[in-house]
Amino acid sequence: MYCIIDIETTGNGIKGNKITEIAIFKFNGKQITEEFTSLVNPECEIPPFITGLTGIDNDTVRNAPLLKDIAEDILRITDGCIFVAHSVNFDYNVIRNEFEQLGINFVRKKLCTVRLSRVVFPGYRSYSLGKLCSSLGVPLENRHRARGDAHATVLLFSKILNTEGIDITLKKFLNARSQEATLPPSLPKAQYSRLPQKPGVYHFKNDKGEVIYTGKAKNIKKRVLSHFYDKSEKEIKMCRATQKIDFELSGNELVALLMENHAIKKLYPLYNRAQKRKVPRIAIFSYEDREGILHLAFSKINSVPQPLTTLYSLTESREFLEQICAKFELCAKYCHLQDGVAQCNHFRLGPCSGICRGKEDIIEYNLKVQKAIDYVTSERENYIIKEQGRNPEEDALVVVRDGLYCGYGFIPKDQQISSLEDAMAYVTPQTETLEAKRLISSYTFKNQNNILLMGQE
Template sequence: MENQLFAVIDVETTGGGINGNRLTEICIVLLRGPVIIDKFTSLINPEEEIPRYITALTGIDNSMLEDAPKFHEVAKNIEELTRDAIFVAHNVNFDYNVLRNEFRELGFEYTRKKLCTVRLSRKLIPGLFSYSLGRLCDSINIPIINRHRAEGDTDATVILFQRLLSLDDNFKVINSFLHARSRQATLPPHIEAEQINELPASPGIYLFKDRQHKVIYAGKAVDIKKRVVSHFYDRMSKEYQLGQETFHIDHESTGNELIALLLEAECIRKYYPKFNRAQKRPGPVYQLVSYTNQRGILQLAMEKTNKNREAVGIFYSRYLAQEKLEQLCREFNLCPKYCSLQSNVEECSHYSIVSCEGICSGKEEVEAYNKKVRKAIASLTEESSTFVIREKGRSFKEEAFVLVKEGQYQGFGFIDAETQISKLEDYEVFLKRQTATYHTNKILSNYLRKQGAPKLIFFDNESGTPPDRPVARAKRNAAVMASHGTLSLFN
């Protein structure tokens, strides 16, 4: 390492997010070992306006950059100066990615080995309250002149890096960070590799937490370790910022994806993490409603809403709602016109439904037709089923289950694979109760539609024991629950 070249670099940018950032200033100090051998600094014309908040932070404004060179005019100099050097920066992924993106705009790939002085400092100077450049330098008496300008920050980082070199006996830490299989270069500055190594490669949820252990992101995965690491390879601005604010990672294994999805939804409801966008609010559903028209005919209609309204059926897509209406028409000989499947017609003429018995043409009595509609509605709401979904556990010695009681999601649990279960109460002993929401019911509805009956155990609502129910009947109930509101959506 005594003859190794290090390029200590800091950049200032337009602040447009990690992928939209353009350089406004760069400083490179080249070291051989701890000895400074060259220096390059320059303003850069980004060919776009500088936001006011960036000018307030750095002092760099549009007038300063009018006559500055464009990046393509200094790119060759930067490439040659850093060619055989290790790229060193405070929070290296930011500076490195900004510079690499500038080269990509010119059609060139810029690749260097990286070292992060934040991560090195956490390892070699442990126990400090903060490792931001300003506070770290204050803590160990390194002066910073001209803060938030490339040259001033680079000069301070050089002194810091020289001190880190002196603390690293035989360069063991630096060599470990540079090892080809080391994750140190890609991990966010506040996450130790040990936290990642301890994560399991199994289904479950993970929680990213900030310095105060507040949850800022909740996610689910079929492979927790692989999914967590993937966040740090993603170069999107949101993922980068998430990494910058993450100090701790917690996880919980679930053994299967279904419970991981349900637990993720519960964590988002409970913690409302700042980096989660989905599942913070209920989405719209398609409801089947009934009303009596001016002729006294009981009609069925479909409406899209995100409010709690009285409905005879609830669906998560227009396709499912329309499919159910068509099924009801065929099964109960209803009229497509009075089921909102056709409009602006005197008599129904649906391309595939020919079961209408003449209510639209006056051939069928209104009361007789309404009786059929009431039967159709009853078929949608006749059962608020109680059932258990059996799934894989966290090990081969246990099984997982999800409980729905009288159409209401209750929660999940884990039981020993050899435990004998004969009635509903046996499951409730192991139940981890959860809150039923729009999102948990949508998860269960999608699961039932895909999986069907094989993993379900039904119970009589009154006795709490499995009924003597034919397989075909169980499959029908699973299909019904998947397609409409036997699961209670609004609470």
């Protein structure tokens, strides 16, 4: 026995969604044996856009029963029945959440007519109730009202039950291990079934092929499934919009993290929150002015061809130059810590040895600057991280040159590497970000045995 159900709600997110109307048709597979339809007072305001969609406003439900008043009717008519709805997880979760607030445990087996229709009526561009009914010639009256939509779903479900081989299909869908009731309504099961249980990144895509979420995982299949079990409002909206899942193997967690960071910065997916912010890189560099004096300065990295080092905020860059200026007794004016002054007088560093007042020899001052440059650049390391590859025949590489993350790649295990240039032939070039820098720093601190130091080139 089946109960085909449709509800109208206040639309206030999944947890705050309140039922304003419910319709239930008890169906034995051939005919309707019982019907229950009722407006419901949600005990809150109905937003205007919901009224515009359904025609249900605050006056419509003012004298309607509360959900607790009709809870016994809903429990009785659905008892022992399979809960059927178009995009079943939405209706089911709203009802279950509302019953939970009443202290009632609501558990029923589920069937989704969207997912069933995708299997038995393949090839349609849209499986929304309205468009599917129009394509299949199913009458749909009083659209966006619970009884109208529920009755159309009964007719659609009847068509589904009359298709060849439906008994086997239903058996698969109702099998607790099939995960059909867990997967998003618009996602073909084949998309989930093809996911590997290996490290990498995955991309949720909508009906336009746009990436709406990117994630990383040690086990892609297991991590993707966890999204479908998550009942937070954001996750439910994201999963309902997902129609395709792509993935890339990484072989290990570090490369997966770097892949994820790169994809989020490049694609800016709708449902990713972390790592979206683009932190500008600041370059520390040197140059010689017309008087032959060496300067140290900082600027956005786009305007600096050969930085001495890079940092990730103007404050951090100023503090770094202040430390260098103090350590090597340089001039705050010529380190660009004070602009528009004839002579330096930095509030923290104090006066220099006199280069800005013509009391220090330029050659001697430049020697101090060169020592500072040597000190800064000596901190730049050249190394390769060698990690597990995507298969037993390869290794994964992460390359850091002059202290900057350059990219990742994969190389055959029998291929010898004697220089960074050898490694770069196998690497996908990447731009260092603050997150990538932190990921690599954390990794190298914990995994010294996987690091191959390389000489200066």
